[in-house]
Amino acid sequence: MQYTWTEIEQHIEACTRCPLGQTRKRPVMGRGNHQAQIMLIAEAPGGQEDQQGIPFVGSSGEILDRLLHDCGLTREEIYITNILKCHPPGNRDPKEEEKEACIPYLKCETLLLKPKIIVCLGRVAAQRIILPDFKITRQHGTWIYRKNCALTATYHPSAILRDPSKYEVVKRDFCEIAQKQAGL
Ligand code: SF4
Numbered sequence: 001m002q003y004t005w006t007e008i009e010q011h012i013e014a015c016t017r018c019p020l021g022q023t024r025k026r027p028v029m030g031r032g033n034h035q036a037q038i039m040l041i042a043e044a045p046g047g048q049e050d051q052q053g054i055p056f057v058g059s060s061g062e063i064l065d066r067l068l069h070d071c072g073l074t075r076e077e078i079y080i081t082n083i084l085k086c087h088p089p090g091n092r093d094p095k096e097e098e099k100e101a102c103i104p105y106l107k108c109e110t111l112l113l114k115p116k117i118i119v120c121l122g123r124v125a126a127q128r129i130i131l132p133d134f135k136i137t138r139q140h141g142t143w144i145y146r147k148n149c150a151l152t153a154t155y156h157p158s159a160i161l162r163d164p165s166k167y168e169v170v171k172r173d174f175c176e177i178a179q180k181q182a183g184l
Contacts, residue, residue, distance in 0.1 A: 018101035020086035026053035030081025039115035043124035050087035063157040122156030
């Protein structure tokens with residue numbers, strides 16, 4: 001059965017399929033253009049997202065906006081979401097059982113959006129969506145193709161916060177993504 005965007009959001013609002021439903025402040029549904037060709041997928045909401053219920057706010061969000069701007073993209077033309085819709089305490093990595101519990105929501109979002117390009121932000125998302133042994137350091141910026149969708153991965157913007165020298169590397173990946181969209 002296929003849910004509507006509103007129904008997915010309602011399910012996430014009430015969700016207790018994993019223990020994060022007890023500790024989150026606010027669940028964080030994906031946001032963006034429902035006709036977008038590009039879907040960005042990160043691992044989980046951070047602390048500020050947990051407060052506001054919106055993906056990619058705060059410092060990581062500012063870096064994401066800068067990357068998009070530098071490559072001629074805007075948030076208004078993409079859809080952005082996470083594998084987990086609730087914040088793991090202390091920003092720890094999501095547990096396997098949490099990812100399994102939450103992945104049906106991502107599947108519903110993907111079925112509705114039908115993206116032409118999926119971009120995994122960071123190792124955790126790349127290993128869940130692209131390949132279980134995906135190495136973000138060596139394989140970021142590479143592409144694979146599934147059905148009518150091109151998939152790639154790059155570093156999560158929070159990696160740039162920790163190491164600003166990664167900005168140019170991630171910018172190159174984002175500019176390739178923009179070029180890929182322009183060629184669709
Ligand atoms: S992380 Fe996902 S599965 Fe777990 S409570 Fe939140 S919405 Fe439900």
